[in-house]
Amino acid sequence: MDPKHKDLFDRLERFYDAVPRDAARIEEYGSLVLFVRDGAGWPFYARPRRDTTGPPSLADVSAVRERQRELGLPEAFEWVHETTPDLLAVARSAGLSVLEAPLMVLDPAALPDPAALGGVPVRLLDPAAPGFAADVAARRAVAAVGFAAAGTERSEAGPAERDAAVTELDVAALDEERARIADGRRLSALAGTPADGALASGMAMRVGDVAEIAGVATLPVARRRGLGAAVTAALARELLAAGTDLVFLSAGSEEIARVYLRVGFRRIGTACIAEPAPVLP
Ligand SMILES: CC(C)(COP(=O)(O)OP(=O)(O)OC[C@H]1O[C@@H](n2cnc3c(N)ncnc32)[C@H](O)[C@@H]1OP(=O)(O)O)[C@@H](O)C(=O)NCCC(=O)NCCS
Incomplete structure (x- = not known):
């Protein structure tokens, strides 16, 4: 090392x-x-x-x-x-x-302004806002549709598939999310437009001055417009503003790592994720 x-x-x-x-x-x-x-x-x-x-x-x-x-x-x-x-x-x-x-670890000096990436506004979820429950449901639905289409390619799935994936959250799960965001242990972000609703999402977990960005996903139809980069940059910026001085993430593949490289993340090592090998038919 x-x-x-x-x-x-x-x-x-x-x-x-x-x-x-x-x-x-x-x-x-x-x-x-x-x-x-x-x-x-x-x-x-x-x-x-x-x-x-x-x-x-x-x-x-x-x-x-x-x-x-x-x-x-x-x-x-x-x-x-x-x-x-x-x-x-x-x-x-x-x-x-x-x-x-x-x-990958963020080099704060290399973090671009999220507004310069993709041009679609990104907002951080506010647990005190009236639409919080709907926002949490939207974030989960975008992530479900995004992760179901692995890789970085564009494809058809979009807002209709997102809406079909919305599930009702139980009160305990919502309360937990609200408490974590309120005390700074979690950040949750959505990017979207008034016409299409949420198109990309992401979150961060924070413990003291260290935070991990995870779950970044863009609906397949909205990919390759800079939304994934903008969500990541907005989360990173908010984390730095809150006093986090080590912001990191692990990228699902070398091609996904390129999205984070554009936002100022630099590779420092390898995160290993192991599970049983699929059984071949
Ligand atoms: C990974 C993921 C979040 C990227 O989302 P995205 O919104 O397409 O990301 P970006 O648009 O910022 O970047 C993707 C590519 O589009 C390119 N791009 C960005 N803006 C562009 C524009 N205006 N015109 C053309 N290309 C553009 C980027 O340069 C990048 O190209 P590259 O793959 O050659 O490096 C998305 O593909 C996804 O949801 N994948 C499945 C879930 C997943 O694996 N998430 C990551 C877990 S670590």
Whole structure:
């Protein structure tokens, strides 16, 4: 590891460990910790424990997978390659398929003005605004349609598909989102026009002075107009203004990383995301 990045990777490790603790209980298996979410929501993953020196073993991975299956959770693992380099070979030997995602950190000096990207206004969701519940539902629907069309290509799906994907949020989920945005742990952004409604969305999770931007998605019909870059830039700008001095993200692929490069993010390493390899028919 590049020594000048050691402090940075330590801060990322503390962040990755802190985010799920807010909403999950923990179970430890050797050098791995499994986060089990309390209540509804996207399930968490297992990752290396911060307080052990040895790398996770094949037996640790097997123990976690058995527990994940028992709990009906995805057999998902996440870690930073530069911090836990030995886990890549271990995960592969366990039969997991590992996505090596570019891990990128914002250079604040390279952050463009979001208004100069795409020309579609981006707004941050305000939990006190009357339309908050509808905005949260729209953000989730845009993300569902966006992530269902992987990659960066344009295609047909647009506002009609977004509207069909809107689901009613339960009160607890909405209250949780409202509380997190109100105390600065979460940011949520939408880009769109009055005529078409929300076309792109994204969010950020923040712990102290570190934040991760995630879930950036643009409806396929609205891609390649700068909306993904504008949403990312607006979130990054707001995070910097709130005193966050380390803003990072992991890009789903090298081509997606180009979108973030234009917004001032620079690659510093690799985020590994592992799950069972698909079973071929
Ligand atoms: C990744 C994603 C969010 C990008 O959204 P987007 O709104 O198309 O992003 P941008 O328009 O800012 O950039 C996309 C491309 O359009 C180009 N572009 C931007 N404005 C443009 C314009 N006015 N004219 C032509 N091309 C333009 C960019 O240069 C970029 O090109 P590149 O792929 O050659 O680098 C979108 O493709 C998506 O939702 N993918 C599925 C979900 C996903 O994987 N999200 C990312 C998780 S890490």
